[in-house]
Amino acid sequence: MSGLEDLYREIILDHYRSPRNRGELESPPAVRVEGFNPLCGDEIVVYIDVDDSASGDAAVVTDIRIGGQGCSISQSSASMMSAAVKGRSIGEIRDLTKSFKSMMSIHEEGLDAETEPQEDSAGAELKLGDLEALRGVVKFPVRIKCATLGWNTLQQGIDEALSS
Ligand code: ZN
Numbered sequence: 001m002s003g004l005e006d007l008y009r010e011i012i013l014d015h016y017r018s019p020r021n022r023g024e025l026e027s028p029p030a031v032r033v034e035g036f037n038p039l040c041g042d043e044i045v046v047y048i049d050v051d052d053s054a055s056g057d058a059a060v061v062t063d064i065r066i067g068g069q070g071c072s073i074s075q076s077s078a079s080m081m082s083a084a085v086k087g088r089s090i091g092e093i094r095d096l097t098k099s100f101k102s103m104m105s106i107h108e109e110g111l112d113a114e115t116e117p118q119e120d121s122a123g124a125e126l127k128l129g130d131l132e133a134l135r136g137v138v139k140f141p142v143r144i145k146c147a148t149l150g151w152n153t154l155q156q157g158i159d160e161a162l163s164s
Contacts (some may be wrong), residue, residue, distance in 0.1 A: 008136055011077045011130050011133035013072065013076070015080055015130065016076040019066065019079040019083050020066075020079045020151070025049060025063060026045035027065065030048060030051065031160050032046070032047050033045070033154075033156045035153030037074065037146060039145055041071075041074040042071055042074035042146055042149050043070055044150045044153045045068045046066060046154050048158070049061070050161040053162050057090045059089065060087065060088065061093065061158075062087065065082075066150070068081050070149075071135075073146040074149050074150065075133055076133075076134075077134055077148070077150050078149070080129075081131070081151055084130075095127075096128070097155065100128060100134075103128065103131075103135055104147055106148065106153075125142070
């Protein structure tokens with residue numbers, strides 16, 4: 001087990017030291033949203049370009065950039081998130097978010113009702129890729145907010161993009 005934990009730690013540190021999609025997008029046209037986790041002092045800025053935003057779940061996040069600062073969990077999670085969602089449709093991102101949050105033991109009311117029981121965990125793990133490395137965070141409840149900050153901020157950005 002410790003071999004796997006070492007690998008996970010390595011993946012987290014790699015994303016922390018070399019964050020993917022770091023930077024800014026011109027806003028507008030990009031949507032810019034900020035998220036803050038006061039428990040830890042983490043800050044995430046998400047920029048997204050959404051193509052064809054009128055088509056709802058079929059709309060595609062064509063580009064994403066991440067800014068902000070904070071602990072290694074918050075920053076590496078946002079980096080992994082950016083790599084996982086870039087080029088994906090809003091519908092796919094919703095599924096991915098649900099898989100990630102369920103790994104973090106967050107079961108949202110309403111969302112769960114339609115997908116219970118979750119026997120698709122193998123598929124979810126495939127899709128999560130590097131994000132699997134954050135699995136250990138669930139053992140430290142106070143860090144879960146660090147790991148989900150980027151995702152919640154992304155959700156905010158998607159809501160904004162679709163409503164504009
Ligand atoms: Zn944090």
